[in-house]
Amino acid sequence: MVVGAGAAGTAAAIEAARAGVQVTLVDENPIGASMMALDVPQFFGRRAIDPLPARDEMLERVAAANSALAEAEEAGVEVQLGTSVWGAFRNSDTSRVLDGPQLGLADAERSWMVKYDRLIVAAGARDLAMSFPGSGMAGVMGANGAHALMRRYRTLTSRRMVVLGSGDLGLNTAAMAQDSGVEVAAVVDVSPSVRGDEVLMSRLRATGVELCMSHTVKEAVGSAGEIESVVLVEIDDCQPVAGTEKVIAADAVCLAIGLVPNVELLGLLGCDLAFASERGGWAPVHDDRMRTSVDAVFVAGDAAGFHDGMVLDAEIARNQGRLAGLAAAESLGAIDRDETLARRSELQAAAVDATSADGHSAWQRWHRSLVNAGGMNVFACPCEEVTRAEIIGLQPPRYLGLGSEQASRRSLRTQARNNPVNADQVKRLTRAGMGHCQGRLCREQVSLLLAEESGADIADIPVMSYRPPVRPLPLRVMWPHDEPEQVRSEWPKWFSPTHRVLG
Amino acid sequence: MDSADVVVIGAGVSGLSSAYRLAKAGRDVVVVDKGIVGGEASGRNGGMVSERVDEPALIPLAVEATRTWETLADELGYPTEFVQQGRLQVAVTEEEMGALHSERDNALRHGLHAEMVDPPEIRDMIPGITERTLGGLFFSKGGHANTQLAVQAFAWALQDLGGRLYQNTAVTGFQVVGDRVTAVETTAGPIAADMVVAAAGPQTGLMAGLVGVHIPVAPARVEILATAPIEPLTSIALVGNGLYGHQAVRGNLIFGGGAHEWADVDLTTTPGKPNTPLIRSIARRLAELLPEVADVPVIRSWAGVVEQAPDYMPIIDILDSPSNYVVVTASAHGFGISPATGKVVSDLVLYGETNIDIGGLGLGRFANVSPNWRHQRGWIPAPNRS
Numbered sequence: 001m002v003v004g005a006g007a008a009g010t011a012a013a014i015e016a017a018r019a020g021v022q023v024t025l026v027d028e029n030p031i032g033a034s035m036m037a038l039d040v041p042q043f044f045g046r047r048a049i050d051p052l053p054a055r056d057e058m059l060e061r062v063a064a065a066n067s068a069l070a071e072a073e074e075a076g077v078e079v080q081l082g083t084s085v086w087g088a089f090r091n092s093d094t095s096r097v098l099d100g101p102q103l104g105l106a107d108a109e110r111s112w113m114v115k116y117d118r119l120i121v122a123a124g125a126r127d128l129a130m131s132f133p134g135s136g137m138a139g140v141m142g143a144n145g146a147h148a149l150m151r152r153y154r155t156l157t158s159r160r161m162v163v164l165g166s167g168d169l170g171l172n173t174a175a176m177a178q179d180s181g182v183e184v185a186a187v188v189d190v191s192p193s194v195r196g197d198e199v200l201m202s203r204l205r206a207t208g209v210e211l212c213m214s215h216t217v218k219e220a221v222g223s224a225g226e227i228e229s230v231v232l233v234e235i236d237d238c239q240p241v242a243g244t245e246k247v248i249a250a251d252a253v254c255l256a257i258g259l260v261p262n263v264e265l266l267g268l269l270g271c272d273l274a275f276a277s278e279r280g281g282w283a284p285v286h287d288d289r290m291r292t293s294v295d296a297v298f299v300a301g302d303a304a305g306f307h308d309g310m311v312l313d314a315e316i317a318r319n320q321g322r323l324a325g326l327a328a329a330e331s332l333g334a335i336d337r338d339e340t341l342a343r344r345s346e347l348q349a350a351a352v353d354a355t356s357a358d359g360h361s362a363w364q365r366w367h368r369s370l371v372n373a374g375g376m377n378v379f380a381c382p383c384e385e386v387t388r389a390e391i392i393g394l395q396p397p398r399y400l401g402l403g404s405e406q407a408s409r410r411s412l413r414t415q416a417r418n419n420p421v422n423a424d425q426v427k428r429l430t431r432a433g434m435g436h437c438q439g440r441l442c443r444e445q446v447s448l449l450l451a452e453e454s455g456a457d458i459a460d461i462p463v464m465s466y467r468p469p470v471r472p473l474p475l476r477v478m479w480p481h482d483e484p485e486q487v488r489s490e491w492p493k494w495f496s497p498t499h500r501v502l503g
Numbered sequence: 504m505d506s507a508d509v510v511v512i513g514a515g516v517s518g519l520s521s522a523y524r525l526a527k528a529g530r531d532v533v534v535v536d537k538g539i540v541g542g543e544a545s546g547r548n549g550g551m552v553s554e555r556v557d558e559p560a561l562i563p564l565a566v567e568a569t570r571t572w573e574t575l576a577d578e579l580g581y582p583t584e585f586v587q588q589g590r591l592q593v594a595v596t597e598e599e600m601g602a603l604h605s606e607r608d609n610a611l612r613h614g615l616h617a618e619m620v621d622p623p624e625i626r627d628m629i630p631g632i633t634e635r636t637l638g639g640l641f642f643s644k645g646g647h648a649n650t651q652l653a654v655q656a657f658a659w660a661l662q663d664l665g666g667r668l669y670q671n672t673a674v675t676g677f678q679v680v681g682d683r684v685t686a687v688e689t690t691a692g693p694i695a696a697d698m699v700v701a702a703a704g705p706q707t708g709l710m711a712g713l714v715g716v717h718i719p720v721a722p723a724r725v726e727i728l729a730t731a732p733i734e735p736l737t738s739i740a741l742v743g744n745g746l747y748g749h750q751a752v753r754g755n756l757i758f759g760g761g762a763h764e765w766a767d768v769d770l771t772t773t774p775g776k777p778n779t780p781l782i783r784s785i786a787r788r789l790a791e792l793l794p795e796v797a798d799v800p801v802i803r804s805w806a807g808v809v810e811q812a813p814d815y816m817p818i819i820d821i822l823d824s825p826s827n828y829v830v831v832t833a834s835a836h837g838f839g840i841s842p843a844t845g846k847v848v849s850d851l852v853l854y855g856e857t858n859i860d861i862g863g864l865g866l867g868r869f870a871n872v873s874p875n876w877r878h879q880r881g882w883i884p885a886p887n888r889s
């Protein structure tokens with residue numbers, strides 16, 4: 001099973017299939033309108049045309065956007081588009097009911113389970129979201145969401161965009177927007193100079209794009225929930241300089257500060273994750289054959305760790321995919337040893353992991369400047385509407401209306417006297433991260449906030465746990481049409497034991 | 504050496520409720536836990552509160568607890584999200600209907616607030632509930648609360664009274680002189696204690712083993728899920744179609760149920776709590792129970808490790824030896840009865856007895872339970888096939 005039909009996943013599937021392995025490649029694209037409206041799985045910013053083209057047309061566009069898919073099918077790969085993977089299950093010390101590791105899959109109508117011998121997670125990366133006043137309006141989006149709307153679906157409705165982030169991700173997004181007929185008004189960064197590729201920078205500058213360095217966003221302004229302009233402010237050491245505000249008209253603001261590896265499935269499977277600034281934060285530990293810490297589970301591409309260098313060179317992700325496909329095939333005994341070694345040394349000779357050092361220090365500077373310019377009463381968790389101040393104050397949800405004197409004295413700092421900062425505990429007390437986006441829009445900014453407030457290194461704040469389903473899944477879709485009759489008939493009353501019903 | 508009047512082992516809801524009452528009575532209390540406040544079953548259960556009647560021995564505790572919940576948030580100074588709009592159990596089979604009638608008879612015998620309701624009344628109480636209900640039993644004093652907020656409320660109130668909380672601190676042994684524990688050994692060093700309260704949940708048996716006492720409890724992993732928030736549907740805690748749960752004040756439907764799995768735990772690490780594909784069957788049963796919400800997405804699920812005594816009932820008692828060691832473990836009833844548990848344990852520590860009837864909850868009832876009971880019953884983990 002290969003999850004994700006981007007560059008890495010498709011390459012992995014082809015490599016394994018050519019070695020004689022039976023391969024299924026699943027990908028959730030095209031995303032349906034209802035998920036898109038919820039910014040799942042990318043930060044689409046409600047800037048897709050409405051209504052979307054018919055589903056068949058969307059499927060064709062997705063297939064057309066990745067020419068390697070046809071190659072995969074020729075190699076014998078079974079390709080399933082429009083199929084999301086919402087769960088990954090395997091036995092462990094406290095869960096022994098399964099007769100093998102398996103994935104939960106779903107399309108728009110139903111869900112099913114699939115067992116696998118080997119799993120390659122090439123699930124890509126998601127947008128790093130950061131809040132500022134007005135960031136809840138339609139038109140504020142992320143780079144991968146914008147890429148999908150521009151290239152994969154060709155459904156972006158924006159006409160004038162401001163791009164945040166001047167690394168390769170930001171510059172590439174700006175260039176892609178121009179190529180898609182969107183006017184790029186400005187590229188903004190908190191850094192004093194452009195961080196990304198000089199050729200791209202020259203091209204953007206030559207086409208009249210304003211490069212606003214040492215600037216951050218003060219607020220987005222609009223009406224009827226639609227963004228109309230963005231207010232930038234110059235910063236000095238992450239502090240806004242009064243009187244330097246400038247207003248830029250735009251119907252889209254694209255956050256292209258960073259991407260975060262999609263590690264949800266790896267988290268569910270218990271793969272070791274480690275915080276690596278140069279690989280996009282929490283990323284899976286893997287060896288040079290792309291094997292994770294869990295037997296039979298491999299990673300490739302952005303999901304294995306994202307850095308800016310991967311934006312302009314898709315060959316890095318492809319090579320990782322080939323290595324993972326090869327290692328999976330080898331572990332299944334599908335390919336002989338000499339052949340494997342020759343192929344592996346060929347692939348490893350190519351650049352597969354040219355990391356960049358900058359990583360999350362850019363996140364930290366962006367976050368700090370946005371906090372300084374936008375204040376503490378901004379929703380760091382947009383779904384549950386929890387402000388930065390409420391998070392570090394460990395305040396109970398406002399709707400409980402029970403603010404007491406004692407509660408107002410509690411904060412992250414009083415809590416930190418007793419134990420290290422625990423993001424899951426903060427989530428349960430404040431609800432930050434409990435919304436319908438399942439934490440995609442707030443995980444990183446909550447962690448940055450907790451690190452900043454507690455003085456802890458962000459790497460020392462344990463990642464919020466991942467739980468299934470890792471995509472919002474309607475009850476009627478999750479409904480097990482394949483449920484064994486035994487599960488129905490032996491469903492226990494409270495605490496009558498039976499653990500042989502799951503199969 | 505660090506010392507306290509009382510060392511409470513376990514920062515779950517039973518331990519913290521007990522510690523809070525003891526601190527309120529002026530005792531110097533330390534709570535130790537190998538993890539964090541409410542990190543295990545106490546903070547991740549269904550949040551159900553009621554005057555239970557399916558187990559008569561629980562009724563005195565449950566009645567006292569229900570009364571205490573009503574004013575608990577004000578007393579502690581922190582929200583518990585307690586909502587007391589009743590608890591409704593619905594029957595979808597004739598067999599379940601029969602059980603409701605006998606439970607109603609039980610309730611009336613004990614003077615509890617319970618009444619049978621017919622399907623039209625049920626549909627008034629829970630709009631959109633399945634047409635398949637045959638009838639229901641309504642406990643007007645029942646309700647639900649937010650598990651994490653409530654456990655944290657006890658912990659903060661304890662600290663406000665000067666109680667100390669040592670999280671990420673595991674108990675490794677006891678120093679015993681004669682028939683008394685003199686100190687609790689922890690990964691943060693020993694703590695001298697006049698009294699020990701072991702509220703160690705699934706670790707109760709292992710903890711008692713450190714002082715040479717056999718207490719039969721078996722750990723098990725259970726599962727639950729949450730939907731995205733929806734418009735207010737009901738404030739009533741609901742039991743039916745093989746599930747239990749409620750709608751949180753925020754609007755999420757939180758429902759659990761189904762098969763559990765026997766597990767093993769240890770004294771120093773936190774147990775893994777994975778979900779299984781069982782959550783799909785929970786989703787189906789919820790969609791059957793409330794057909795009008797079938798399009799609502801599930802956004803989260805989780806699991807917890809609870810403990811069960813051989814008779815599925817709590818244990819609250821003082822050991823014969825060491826004689827200053829109080830055991831409290833709730834067999835998965837812990838959250839709802841916790842306000843009363845704290846009062847009872849506090850009474851036992853302070854006075855050696857309590858006015859609340861805990862007659863059926865002593866260790867004496869296990870006198871004939873074999874040390875090998877888990878194997879005999881099959882209450883052990885399946886062979887590990889991973």
